[in-house]
Amino acid sequence: MTHSNGRRRVVVTGQGVVTPLGTGVDRFWAALKNGECGIRQVQSFSTEDLYITIAGEIPDFDPRERLQSKPLILADKYSQYAGCAAQEAVAQSKLELPIKDNESYRSACIIGSGVGGLTTLEFSYKMLFKENKRATHPLTLLKAIGSSASAHVSIEYGIKGPTFGVVSACATATHAIGLTYRMIREGLVDLGIAGAAEASLNWGATRAWQAMRVLSPDGLWPFAKKRNGTVLAEGAGILMLEEYERAKERGAPILAELMGYGMTADAADMVNPSIDGASMAMQMALDDAHLSPSEVDYVNAHGTATAVNDVNETRAIKRVFGNAANKLSISSTKSMHGHCLGAGGGIEAVAAIKAIGEKFVPPTVGLDEPDPECDLDYTANVGRKREVNYAMSNSFAFGGLNAVLVFGPPPA
Amino acid sequence: MDTDPERGRESDMDDVATKIIEILRKNMKDPSKAVTLETPLSELEIESLDLAVIVFDIEDTFGIEIPYNANEEVEAFATVGSVVDRVKSIIAETKASGAAA
Numbered sequence: 477m478t479h480s481n482g483r484r485r486v487v488v489t490g491q492g493v494v495t496p497l498g499t500g501v502d503r504f505w506a507a508l509k510n511g512e513c514g515i516r517q518v519q520s521f522s523t524e525d526l527y528i529t530i531a532g533e534i535p536d537f538d539p540r541e542r543l544q545s546k547p548l549i550l551a552d553k554y555s556q557y558a559g560c561a562a563q564e565a566v567a568q569s570k571l572e573l574p575i576k577d578n579e580s581y582r583s584a585c586i587i588g589s590g591v592g593g594l595t596t597l598e599f600s601y602k603m604l605f606k607e608n609k610r611a612t613h614p615l616t617l618l619k620a621i622g623s624s625a626s627a628h629v630s631i632e633y634g635i636k637g638p639t640f641g642v643v644s645a646c647a648t649a650t651h652a653i654g655l656t657y658r659m660i661r662e663g664l665v666d667l668g669i670a671g672a673a674e675a676s677l678n679w680g681a682t683r684a685w686q687a688m689r690v691l692s693p694d695g696l697w698p699f700a701k702k703r704n705g706t707v708l709a710e711g712a713g714i715l716m717l718e719e720y721e722r723a724k725e726r727g728a729p730i731l732a733e734l735m736g737y738g739m740t741a742d743a744a745d746m747v748n749p750s751i752d753g754a755s756m757a758m759q760m761a762l763d764d765a766h767l768s769p770s771e772v773d774y775v776n777a778h779g780t781a782t783a784v785n786d787v788n789e790t791r792a793i794k795r796v797f798g799n800a801a802n803k804l805s806i807s808s809t810k811s812m813h814g815h816c817l818g819a820g821g822g823i824e825a826v827a828a829i830k831a832i833g834e835k836f837v838p839p840t841v842g843l844d845e846p847d848p849e850c851d852l853d854y855t856a857n858v859g860r861k862r863e864v865n866y867a868m869s870n871s872f873a874f875g876g877l878n879a880v881l882v883f884g885p886p887p888a
Numbered sequence: 889m890d891t892d893p894e895r896g897r898e899s900d901m902d903d904v905a906t907k908i909i910e911i912l913r914k915n916m917k918d919p920s921k922a923v924t925l926e927t928p929l930s931e932l933e934i935e936s937l938d939l940a941v942i943v944f945d946i947e948d949t950f951g952i953e954i955p956y957n958a959n960e961e962v963e964a965f966a967t968v969g970s971v972v973d974r975v976k977s978i979i980a981e982t983k984a985s986g987a988a989a
Contacts, residue, residue, distance in 0.1 A: 689940045
């Protein structure tokens with residue numbers, strides 16, 4: 477089957493993750509299949525005076541073990557996560573390194589972050605204002621800026637084409653992957669490392685989130701009647717994207733085709749999402765992929781477990797999919813890895829790609845009793861074996877910023 | 889426990905009520921609108937994010953912590969008077985437990 481209509485096709489040749497369920501795609505996928513949960517009591521800072529004391533921290537990340545390059549070992553954690561996930565994606569793609577001179581300018585590195593090196597900033601302000609230090613660490617600025625992850629990874633692999641970060645809160649990774657896909661499709665570049673990283677779990681940020689009153693003190697239970705908010709997490713999700721003919725010619729492993737991308741803004745409210753914005757983004761992604769709704773088998777939902785998101789997303793899915801919504805397998809893997817914020821869309825894209833490759837839909841855990849207003853098949857508690865040809869991944873961010881990806885099987 | 893028969897009445901504009909109405913006005917689009925203890929917050933066009941800001945301001949003003957989750961229905965925040973009552977009872981609890989910090 478071909479949906480190319482003469483245009484350049486884009487395939488995924490590598491993927492990498494750092495998640496609260498563990499580092500590396502194999503570990504991550506095994507945990508998703510088993511319905512494990514990576515949300516635990518916070519270890520990395522004191523929660524004594526907080527009422528939110530749980531989060532999705534990375535359980536197995538020692539930078540000196542995971543990373544080879546000294547600049548990355550000295551970088552902020554968010555860049556380290558990006559570097560580690562990129563390393564996995566590049567290795568899997570079997571790309572010949574270093575990238576040849578004539579190809580380096582036709583390679584992209586678009587890695588975003590919701591807030592960049594927030595923990596570095598918190599530390600340095602503490603040193604200045606509380607400890608009365610005379611200066612901050614000389615690397616503070618380079619660690620903090622939101623483009624340092626993309627810069628570090630471009631340096632690692634000699635990528636000299638479009639390199640920058642994108643920012644759209646919890647849709648960041650999805651926008652980064654979508655933009656890179658479009659750059660490859662339109663012929664601007666032939667390959668790109670794309671995704672996002674987030675490592676903003678710290679005392680100050682938890683305080684700020686607490687003040688918004690949207691976090692759950694107990695757990696992240698998407699679509700459930702008992703849901704009472706989201707749970708913060710961190711990590712990275714990175715894809716290696718390549719133009720199909722090129723990937724085929726060099727014998728790269730082709731994991732999936734990236735077939736469609738849609739992006740919209742609600743232009744309505746900073747926190748209350750709209751059905752219009754979400755459904756239009758999904759529709760655009762389907763149109764871009766030349767797929768009808770009934771061809772999609774699996775939707776990896778945004779599913780944050782806030783009161784408003786899950787009902788709004790359910791309604792938006794129904795609007796786009798119509799009767800086909802009842803045959804869809806849906807799940808929110810956030811129930812297991814938490815809300816990885818800017819990195820979420822990258823991690824969830826990997827879950828969608830694995831669902832296609834492994835013919836398995838990961839579950840939504842903690843879904844004992846669904847909210848009556850959330851009445852679709854969210855793959856409650858136990859994952860399911862099923863043919864997954866086409867999978868959609870939704871990301872809907874604060875500010876009403878929406879981005880949706882559609883993946884399909886490797887081109888035949 | 890609310891046993892004070894005066895509490896919640898329109899005439900009961902004590903210090904706590906006055907301060908809370910002041911905070912509400914800061915977050916209203918039209919602060920000149922009439923606000924009484926009976927006014928429902930919905931009439932003041934106060935939405936979820938505004939409520940988070942208001943709760944923060946109240947906590948800061950009175951040195952208390954108000955358990956409030958935007959994902960749950962919170963009846964304590966239906967009217968201005970119910971907010972005043974809730975704050976008063978938290979102030980009393982805070983004093984009783986001596987947890988001023």
